[in-house]
Amino acid sequence: xxxxxxxxxxxxxxxxxxxxxxxxxxxxxxxxDTYYVRVSSEEFPGMMGYGEAGPLPKLSIDDTPDFENHLxxxxxxxxxxxxxxxxxxxxxxxxxxxxxxxxxxxxxxETALLDLIHGGKKKILTNGxxxxxxxxxxxxxxxxxDSDFMLEQIxxxxxxxxxxxxxxxxxxxxxQEYALLSNIRKRYQSDQxxxxxxxxxxxxxxxxxxxxxxxxxxxxxSIEQPIRQGQWSAMRVLARSSPIPIALDEExxxxxxxxxxxxxxxxxxxxxxxxxxxxxxGIQATRExxxxxxxxxxxxxxxxxxxxxxxLNAITQLTSTYHPTLPQGLGTGQxxxxxxxxxxxxxxGRIFYDKSRGWGEIDLLFLD
Numbered sequence: 506x507x508x509x510x511x512x513x514x515x516x517x518x519x520x521x522x523x524x525x526x527x528x529x530x531x532x533x534x535x536x537x538d539t540y541y542v543r544v545s546s547e548e549f550p551g552m553m554g555y556g557e558a559g560p561l562p563k564l565s566i567d568d569t570p571d572f573e574n575h576l577x578x579x580x581x582x583x584x585x586x587x588x589x590x591x592x593x594x595x596x597x598x599x600x601x602x603x604x605x606x607x608x609x610x611x612x613x614x615e616t617a618l619l620d621l622i623h624g625g626k627k628k629i630l631t632n633g634x635x636x637x638x639x640x641x642x643x644x645x646x647x648x649x650x651d652s653d654f655m656l657e658q659i660x661x662x663x664x665x666x667x668x669x670x671x672x673x674x675x676x677x678x679x680x681q682e683y684a685l686l687s688n689i690r691k692r693y694q695s696d697q698x699x700x701x702x703x704x705x706x707x708x709x710x711x712x713x714x715x716x717x718x719x720x721x722x723x724x725x726x727s728i729e730q731p732i733r734q735g736q737w738s739a740m741r742v743l744a745r746s747s748p749i750p751i752a753l754d755e756e757x758x759x760x761x762x763x764x765x766x767x768x769x770x771x772x773x774x775x776x777x778x779x780x781x782x783x784x785x786x787g788i789q790a791t792r793e794x795x796x797x798x799x800x801x802x803x804x805x806x807x808x809x810x811x812x813x814x815x816x817l818n819a820i821t822q823l824t825s826t827y828h829p830t831l832p833q834g835l836g837t838g839q840x841x842x843x844x845x846x847x848x849x850x851x852x853x854g855r856i857f858y859d860k861s862r863g864w865g866e867i868d869l870l871f872l873d
Contacts, residue, residue, distance in 0.1 A: 509587035512546045512621070514580045514614075516558075517871045518573065521813055521841045527648055537562070537811055540576060541867060542613040544583075544621050554621030555867060556613035557816035558783075565784055566759050567607045575607060579614075590622060592630070596789040605761040605786065612787035616819040619788075627818055627847075627864060630788075634825035640855040641824060644669040644701060644832045649676035655685055663689075666853035669699040669726075669832035675707025679716060686723050695724035699832065706733035706755060713743055721748035727777055730754040741773045750776035754808075757794065758784050766797050778803060779834070781810040782820055791823065808834030814847035815867070821849070821856060 520536050527534040539559035545552065558576065560568040567575075589598050595618045603611045619629045633639035645662030647655055647670060655672070662670055670689065674682045686700060700723065708716055708731045717731065727750040732739055734755040744751045753775045760766055770778075778798050782791045791807075798805050807824040809817050817838050824833055835856050838849050846865030848858050 508590075510546055510548065510590050510622075512544045512583060512586075512588050512618070514542060514544045514583045514617070515871065516540050516542045516576055516580055519813070519843075519870055521811075522843050523840055524842055525648070526650070527811075527840065532563070534562070534811075539813055539816075540573070540613070541815060541870060542576075542580075542610075542617045543868075543871060544614075544617040546621065549621060549625065552621060552625030553868070554617040554619070554625055555627070555815055556616030556618075556620070556819070557812050558607075558609040558613035559810070559812045559816055560609045561784065561810050564755065564758065565609060567609050572607075575604075576610060579603065579607075579610065588618065592619060592622075595619060595622070596787075599787065600789050608761075608786040608790070609783045611790070612782045612816070612819070615787045615789070616816070629819045629822045630826055632822045632825035633828070634858050635822050638858055638860070639825065640857045641821060641829065641835060642669070642832045642855050643667075643835045643851070644671040644699075645854065646834065646836055647672040649673045651677065652681045652685060655682075656688075659685065659689060663693075663698070665851075668697070668854055669701065671701040671703060671834065673703050673705065675704045683719060683723075686720070686725070690723045695726075699726045700724065701726050701729070701752075703729035703754070704731045706730050708732050710736055710739040710743075713739075714746060717743070717747045717749050725749050727752045729779055730756065734758070737769070737772055740775075744773055744775050752777035752779050754779040754781075757781075761786055761790065763793060763797075766794060770797055770801055770803060774801075775803060778805045780805055780807050782807075782823065783810045783812060783816060788819075788823055795827065804831065806831045806833050809837045811837055811840070813841065814838050814845045814849055818847060818849060818858075821858070 518540050520538050522536050542556040544554045562568055589595055599611055599615045628635050645667035647658045710732050713731045729752045760769055780791050809820050821835050845867055848860055848862040850857055
């Protein structure tokens, strides 16, 4: 039997600063707090493993006033634990040791421990993105704002070579948003540019179908979370009657058991699900969702949830293990003035890992 591993764990809080006012259906973000987790072991001298716990304000179930207290307690408690050494055992152990009410911490600890056992090189899993620099196609994200700001973003993404545009809608007048999408479609046919929209639950159940019928005229690929989460009956009706495929996003948050995931997928029968490891409970939980979705013929793609490059690196490597063909939502690494420098870069609508670029000194943040 493989012997267990003894580790130490600490964390630091880092306030990320957006390059612009990031408009969401829940308000405008100018900064976002994230927490870097660091693990070390005497068996791996000079090596560190890093993960990121970044609850999303007003959305993550662990966005609570006492979040940092819970994280501090876990850091103290881990020194008494016997940590397994293999990937499968680590993922299983974290799922049992970290409460399900702390999904972002599960993701952070999974990432940090896997990073450590792979030599502290920011390699999380065996995958083509890290190992052989295989690129992943991503969508260009258009943030909410006034029509001029959104039009400016659209122009930038198209000029940068993106072939899939995702536009957040629901913050300004629907007719203005429709006009913006219509302008794209007049310039580019659906075989040239894929259009996705994300309503973040902004539509009422009464008006949703009528708006979806309008959007269908523009050849929209899919719509994420058209109505607020928790309305399963209304969402089931939409999934069966909408002319645009429905993708569940917020609906997955807080559903942590296999039984709960099965019930949600079988009840609503969406065409797609959107997976954010920080919100759904980490790597193992994300794999469970994918397995259940694929058994049912439900499509999926991965999306980062405003993590810095530490979390984005782990999500991208996880995505790469599935050799995705659909564009993924992994372009958030360019959002911040004070992100961690990394080998991640975007070119022509694809994300790459260039090992020659190196990582920034994250340890300096632990000295603050």
